[in-house]
Amino acid sequence: xxxxxxWLPENTDEEVFEDxxxxxxxxxxxxxxxGHSSPRTGWYDQTENEWVMVLSGSGLLSFENGDxxxxxxxxxxxxPAHAKHRVAWTAPDEPTIWIGVFYS
Amino acid sequence: xxxxxxWLPENTDEEVFEDxxxxxxxxxxxxxxxGHSSPRTGWYDQTENEWVMVLSGSGLLSFENGDxxxxxxxxxxxxPAHAKHRVAWTAPDEPTIWIGVFYS
Numbered sequence: 359x360x361x362x363x364x365w366l367p368e369n370t371d372e373e374v375f376e377d378x379x380x381x382x383x384x385x386x387x388x389x390x391x392x393g394h395s396s397p398r399t400g401w402y403d404q405t406e407n408e409w410v411m412v413l414s415g416s417g418l419l420s421f422e423n424g425d426x427x428x429x430x431x432x433x434x435x436x437x438p439a440h441a442k443h444r445v446a447w448t449a450p451d452e453p454t455i456w457i458g459v460f461y462s
Numbered sequence: 463x464x465x466x467x468x469w470l471p472e473n474t475d476e477e478v479f480e481d482x483x484x485x486x487x488x489x490x491x492x493x494x495x496x497g498h499s500s501p502r503t504g505w506y507d508q509t510e511n512e513w514v515m516v517l518s519g520s521g522l523l524s525f526e527n528g529d530x531x532x533x534x535x536x537x538x539x540x541x542p543a544h545a546k547h548r549v550a551w552t553a554p555d556e557p558t559i560w561i562g563v564f565y566s
Binding site for chain 1: 466533535565566
């Protein structure tokens with residue numbers, strides 16, 4: 359057993375991605391952001407679908423089609439494969455903890 | 463976008479299971495318990511693996527091999543397929559909200 363709020367990375371210079379589950383058709387990641395936006399240039403253009411939820415902090419997702427979605431604690435969203443998006447903003451004053459479930 | 467803490471079921475007589483994502487190889491469920499234990503008799507004996515996390519409240523998982531795991535806010539656990547288990551107890555005084563990711 360682990361706790362999603364525990365063992366937060368000490369180095370907050372970079373966004374940190376950790377695998378929690380790695381299966382044949384699914385990958386569950388914890389992502390911890392500290393005011394980061396990502397990717398630095400361009401968009402995420404993923405071959406897998408991603409279900410994402412924010413557990414603490416907040417983050418703003420921007421989509422290539424112009425949509426913007428602010429996710430706060432407990433907010434979750436399904437991002438279909440190839441829906442180009444980026445993390446435009448995350449809370450600067452606290453860690454933003456995300457769970458991402460990537461699936462085909 | 464939805465919030466995992468919103469739209470809690472009004473009827474708390476039964477444990478409530480809702481699909482959030484239903485893919486070919488993955489299913490994400492929200493489960494809301496109010497002092498329930500389940501299944502009523504016997505064990506869950508699942509053909510899929512399940513990654514489970516408690517988001518509020520608390521729940522005690524019992525395994526056929528004698529292991530007991532108390533999950534509180536943020537605690538998460540991977541349950542391999544066919545690891546027989548049951549929910550032996552959940553908090554009686556508040557909703558216990560679980561996320562279950564079932565995957566093959």
